[in-house]
Amino acid sequence: xxxxxxxxxxxxxxxxxxxxxxxxxxxxxxxxxxxxxxxxxxxxxxxxxxxxxxxxxxxxxxxxxxxxxxxxxxxxxxxxxxxxxxxxxxxxxxxxxxxxxxxxxxxxxxxxxxxxxxxxxxxxxxxxxxxxxxxxxxxxxxxxxxxxxxxxxxxxxxxxxxxxxxxxxxxxxxxxxxxxxxxxxxxxxxxxxxxxxxxxxxxxxxxxxxxxxxxxxxxxxxxxxxxxxxxxxxxxxxxxxxxxxxxxxxxxxxxxxxxxxxxxxxxxxxxxxxxxxxxxxxxxxxxxxxxxxxxxxxxxxxxxxxxxxxxxxxxxxxxxxxxxxxxxxxxxxx
Amino acid sequence: xxxxxxxxxxxxxxxxxxxxxxxxxxxxxxxxxxxxxxxxxxxxxxxxxxxxxxxxxxxxxxxxxxxxxxxxxxxxxxxxxxxxxxxxxxxxxxxxxxxxxxxxxxxxxxxxxxxxxxxxxxxxxxxxxxxxxxxxxxxxxxxxxxxxxxxxxxxxxxxxxxxxxxxxxxxxxxxxxxxxxxxxxxxxxxxxxxxxxxxxxxxxxxxxxxxxxxxxxxxxxxxxxxxxxxxxxxxxxxxxxxxxxxxxxxxxxxxxxxxxxxxxxxxxxxxxxxxxxxxxxxxxxxxxxxxxxxxxxxxxxxxxxxxxxxxxxxxxxxxxxxxxxxxxxxxxxxxxxxxxxxxxxxxxxx
Ligand SMILES: Nc1ncnc2c1ncn2[C@@H]1O[C@H](COP(=O)(O)OP(=O)(O)O)[C@@H](O)[C@H]1O
Ligand code: SF4
Ligand SMILES: [Mg+2]
Numbered sequence: 001x002x003x004x005x006x007x008x009x010x011x012x013x014x015x016x017x018x019x020x021x022x023x024x025x026x027x028x029x030x031x032x033x034x035x036x037x038x039x040x041x042x043x044x045x046x047x048x049x050x051x052x053x054x055x056x057x058x059x060x061x062x063x064x065x066x067x068x069x070x071x072x073x074x075x076x077x078x079x080x081x082x083x084x085x086x087x088x089x090x091x092x093x094x095x096x097x098x099x100x101x102x103x104x105x106x107x108x109x110x111x112x113x114x115x116x117x118x119x120x121x122x123x124x125x126x127x128x129x130x131x132x133x134x135x136x137x138x139x140x141x142x143x144x145x146x147x148x149x150x151x152x153x154x155x156x157x158x159x160x161x162x163x164x165x166x167x168x169x170x171x172x173x174x175x176x177x178x179x180x181x182x183x184x185x186x187x188x189x190x191x192x193x194x195x196x197x198x199x200x201x202x203x204x205x206x207x208x209x210x211x212x213x214x215x216x217x218x219x220x221x222x223x224x225x226x227x228x229x230x231x232x233x234x235x236x237x238x239x240x241x242x243x244x245x246x247x248x249x250x251x252x253x254x255x256x257x258x259x260x261x262x263x264x265x266x267x268x269x270x271x272x273x274x275x276x277x278x279x280x281x282x283x284x285x286x287x288x289x290x291x292x293x294x295x296x297x298x299x300x301x302x303x304x305x306x307x308x309x310x311x312x313x314x315x316x317x318x319x320x321x322x323x324x325x326x327x328x329x330x331x332x333x334x
Numbered sequence: 335x336x337x338x339x340x341x342x343x344x345x346x347x348x349x350x351x352x353x354x355x356x357x358x359x360x361x362x363x364x365x366x367x368x369x370x371x372x373x374x375x376x377x378x379x380x381x382x383x384x385x386x387x388x389x390x391x392x393x394x395x396x397x398x399x400x401x402x403x404x405x406x407x408x409x410x411x412x413x414x415x416x417x418x419x420x421x422x423x424x425x426x427x428x429x430x431x432x433x434x435x436x437x438x439x440x441x442x443x444x445x446x447x448x449x450x451x452x453x454x455x456x457x458x459x460x461x462x463x464x465x466x467x468x469x470x471x472x473x474x475x476x477x478x479x480x481x482x483x484x485x486x487x488x489x490x491x492x493x494x495x496x497x498x499x500x501x502x503x504x505x506x507x508x509x510x511x512x513x514x515x516x517x518x519x520x521x522x523x524x525x526x527x528x529x530x531x532x533x534x535x536x537x538x539x540x541x542x543x544x545x546x547x548x549x550x551x552x553x554x555x556x557x558x559x560x561x562x563x564x565x566x567x568x569x570x571x572x573x574x575x576x577x578x579x580x581x582x583x584x585x586x587x588x589x590x591x592x593x594x595x596x597x598x599x600x601x602x603x604x605x606x607x608x609x610x611x612x613x614x615x616x617x618x619x620x621x622x623x624x625x626x627x628x629x630x631x632x633x634x635x636x637x638x639x640x641x642x643x644x645x646x647x648x649x650x651x652x653x654x655x656x657x658x659x660x661x662x663x664x665x666x667x668x669x670x671x672x673x674x675x676x677x678x679x680x681x682x683x684x
Contacts, residue, residue, distance in 0.1 A: 240431035328449055
């Protein structure tokens with residue numbers, strides 16, 4: 001197991017190197033550089049040259065890259081041209097927001113998706129089954145951006161039931177420890193702050209969780225329909241076990257294996273979906289920062305954020321693989 | 335007749351006119367089992383023999399009440415220790431299954447849950463049907479694995495099915511089936527998925543266990559070799575119906591149904607006949623006609639004559655007594671010249 005983890009972490013190195021080269025090249029190929037974005041369209045060539053010199057953007061690209069790499073290994077990605085703060089600091093302030101959003105979206109998707117998928121399978125052919133099949137087809141088809149916009153418009157702007165922007169009401173003046181606002185609220189026993197953070201998470205989490213929800217419903221349903229026909233379920237019934245035991249130990253446990261793989265694959269989708277969702281809800285996470293930085297041609301922040309996100313992504317997948325091994329002894333053996 | 339018929343008259347299992355129809359939506363209904371009757375006495379081993387697809391598994395699943403409720407019509411009667419099981423509530427069946435009647439399946443790997451340790455899969459039967467603590471159940475499970483010949487049972491209890499060999503898996507399944515000392519054990523081709531040497535070991539194990547405990551055994555197989563070593567009485571099935579019933583000895587010595595004769599000729603015999611050529615039955619199990627139109631075996635039968643293909647006096651080819659302890663469904667059975675019992679002409683006389 002340890003060897004497996006170490007090997008996966010070592011695989012990160014070439015991934016990050018390749019990604020950083022691509023990122024570096026891509027950003028510099030974008031029309032309009034950071035100077036233009038910062039100084040406006042009518043900036044004089046002299047002003048642009050001075051700006052570039054100041055930020056080291058006038059040097060050959062290879063030199064820039066090597067300098068970037070040298071600092072990056074020390075987790076130093078420079079300062080954001082837009083906010084003037086260290087990129088790394090900014091990241092660790094914002095990443096918890098994205099993680100919270102993703103976790104809530106997953107809780108929503110898993111918590112609703114698995115029971116719904118199971119029920120649909122057990123009532124195969126019923127109206128509940130057909131509804132969930134059609135619903136899950138629609139769910140995947142709706143663009144995240146559009147759904148987020150609709151939810152915000154209806155429940156935040158029109159009905160005013162839930163907050164439609166930010167991570168927490170600024171008037172809360174909550175204490176910050178980990179920058180996971182819900183967690184901080186619980187740790188400091190500032191219950192109202194925690195609750196306010198949860199309320200802020202609901203709409204974005206639903207928007208972000210809908211596609212995974214639809215996929216989980218579909219996979220769970222198909223998987224349960226498969227598993228109930230397995231020989232070992234017949235064996236369990238032949239043993240005269242109570243239906244609840246058959247269901248829990250023999251059907252659901254095995255039906256969840258493909259579901260857990262799917263959830264693992266969703267991690268990447270969720271991270272990219274978070275960018276769009278955060279933008280709509282002005283949610284102070286990594287996603288909205290990347291979105292803003294892209295328009296500001298904030299190279300330092302983009303490079304730092306995307307590389308660190310890649311690390312998070314790989315770590316999440318590693319975690320998924322490890323938990324998959326815990327669920328399925330056949331995987332553990334390898 | 336075998337001395338077994340002198341057993342107490344009370345059979346463990348009485349199956350009467352059992353019929354199973356699959357009625358899938360959008361598909362033509364298939365009659366997988368078509369009026370099967372047989373009984374099993376305590377301590378008796380009854381064979382259900384026939385080519386793949388003749389309805390052996392469906393018969394056993396119907397007896398155990400394990401067929402899905404939807405899309406399946408079961409009729410006739412299955413009485414277990416006098417209690418009617420066809421149409422019995424699910425709770426009744428679950429109380430009996432695993433405790434009083436148990437089953438061993440064909441493919442040990444797919445019949446075991448891959449994500450649950452062997453130990454749990456054994457103890458769950460004990461905990462379900464008997465009033466044991468977890469600790470007692472584990473001890474009992476250890477003893478069971480030991481009894482079915484699994485070495486180092488304590489360690490094996492913690493292992494998963496994929497860590498065991500095929501033979502060990504089938505032994506584990508047998509341990510689960512015998513955990514609560516059932517009165518009836520149905521073994522559906524328990525050795526088909528195993529290597530030849532392992533097959534013999536598993537059959538020997540089943541034989542010992544049945545002899546030791548007096549459990550009635552229904553042995554389902556397509557392999558007459560298995561029948562020869564194990565069964566007291568044999569029912570040969572074809573296309574959902576029993577076509578010949580006889581004690582093992584009679585069946586091997588004088589098969590009457592041409593299909594039975596064909597089965598015997600197509601397997602290597604251990605008792606002499608070493609040089610005899612193996613002659614497979616013509617065609618395949620798919621070359622059949624509906625029983626309503628005559629004898630389902632007619633398209634493949636060397637003895638077939640015109641009257642095999644028509645119903646006679648409004649009845650299809652029926653199962654008739656054929657001498658002591660025998661029954662036969664055939665209009666032109668195999669004849670044996672000097673017949674000491676003098677009772678073989680019944681089938682031919684029709
Ligand atoms: N679930 C099912 N749905 C429809 N037909 C089935 C089903 N199970 C079995 N059958 C049919 O019933 C017949 C008997 O099958 P089975 O009892 O499995 O044969 P075997 O003697 O090989 O055990 C076969 O023709 C098979 O196609
Ligand atoms: S009834 Fe006719 S066709 Fe059928 S087995 Fe007997 S001889 Fe052959
Ligand atoms: Mg079968």
